[in-house]
Amino acid sequence: MTPGSGVLESGEHAEPDMSGATSGPVSRLVELHREGGLFNAIRGANDYVRDHTPIPVTLPLHRIVSTGTLSVGAVAVDIHITSDEDLWRAMGHGEDAVLDDFVGRVRPNDTVWDVGANIGSYSLLAAATGASVIAFEPGSSARQRLQRNAEGNGLSLSIRPVGLGLSDANGSAALSTEVRSGIRHISEAGEQVPVARGEDVDLPGADIIKIDVEGHERQVLDGLGDRLEACRCCYVEIHGGVSRDAVEKRLENAGLEVADEWGETRREAIVRADGGGA
Incomplete structure (x- = not known):
């Protein structure tokens, strides 16, 4: 797993069947899911909604997941998710390289x-x-x-x-x-x-x-x-x-x-x- 990556636990979530998707945003979600699992696909969906709506819209991701695992190298910790801010922090909050350096020291x-x-x-x-x-x-x-x-x-x-x-x-x-x-x-x-x-x-x-x-x-x-x-x-x-x-x-x-x-x-x-x- 790459430094700062997040793995989410969300109660009971079946893996989505995306095998029939061939083009457009759905195809991109398939690609994201294959690259990083459900967490990566959810994040991609949120980015798509944000970038393709005329007014600011954010999916309430903290209602989908309850725990995020912040992994840096061999060190992993769980973060309880109560808000999208918590979710962002479980994803490394844009500081992957710093977190990697910090843990290494x-x-x-x-x-x-x-x-x-x-x-x-x-x-x-x-x-x-x-x-x-x-x-x-x-x-x-x-x-x-x-x-x-x-x-x-x-x-x-x-x-x-x-x-x-x-x-x-x-x-x-x-x-x-x-x-x-x-x-x-x-x-x-x-x-x-x-x-x-x-x-x-x-x-x-x-x-x-x-x-x-x-x-x-x-x-x-x-x-x-x-x-x-x-x-x-x-x-x-x-x-x-x-x-x-x-x-x-x-x-x-x-x-x-x-x-x-x-x-x-x-x-x-x-x-x-x-x-x-x-």
């Missing part, structure tokens, strides 16, 4: 800080590799889904969800209200959540840090202090409106060297910076 007995953990795709993969994970997720709904996913994979003892946002100051902040939990961000209004500097939290330091905080990247990095300097590597997703140069400069000032990057075709860029122990 996590070592058994590592401590991983997942900052902006959301429903836990990175946390689950790290824990399944043998690491202990501290999953910072201030959003209550996403954190509950993360806990459910940890329990469903038998990883509750390896993943510690923390209802705290990391920043450059200690106190509280507003987390924006969004339909998709993955795009919630620190804003002027929203759910009040506690925030803290990473260097001030009473938690074990990290060997690997992953940061995905929807525009709050520099504040998180500024608050990490010597926790950043001590890590083996740090992944940062840099969102639109955030200076990539400033983020990379902050990493370099902590003694890390930007070693890889992804995002040539994405609105966001993801960089990995390695420390001396990489």
Whole structure:
């Protein structure tokens, strides 16, 4: 199976008989089914509907499937599906190459800080590799889904969800209200959540840090202090409106060297910076 591919479980679904299809969109569905099974065909149908309707239409795929299996190399974890966003994350959410790199660098007995953990795709993969994970997720709904996913994979003892946002100051902040939990961000209004500097939290330091905080990247990095300097590597997703140069400069000032990057075709860029122990 290719890195980041998803395999879906959907109760009782008979395999569709597509042997008579010969042309057009049905023929394409046959091809997709042969290449990747029912999951691949469902995804193709959704893309076709999106691209060939005059108004935005999305098939409610989360009502068709209940569990997605996110597979990266030899590591596989199940993600409970309650929304199309969950389904997208079970498919690797467009970060197949990053996930592959991440899993390849996590070592058994590592401590991983997942900052902006959301429903836990990175946390689950790290824990399944043998690491202990501290999953910072201030959003209550996403954190509950993360806990459910940890329990469903038998990883509750390896993943510690923390209802705290990391920043450059200690106190509280507003987390924006969004339909998709993955795009919630620190804003002027929203759910009040506690925030803290990473260097001030009473938690074990990290060997690997992953940061995905929807525009709050520099504040998180500024608050990490010597926790950043001590890590083996740090992944940062840099969102639109955030200076990539400033983020990379902050990493370099902590003694890390930007070693890889992804995002040539994405609105966001993801960089990995390695420390001396990489």
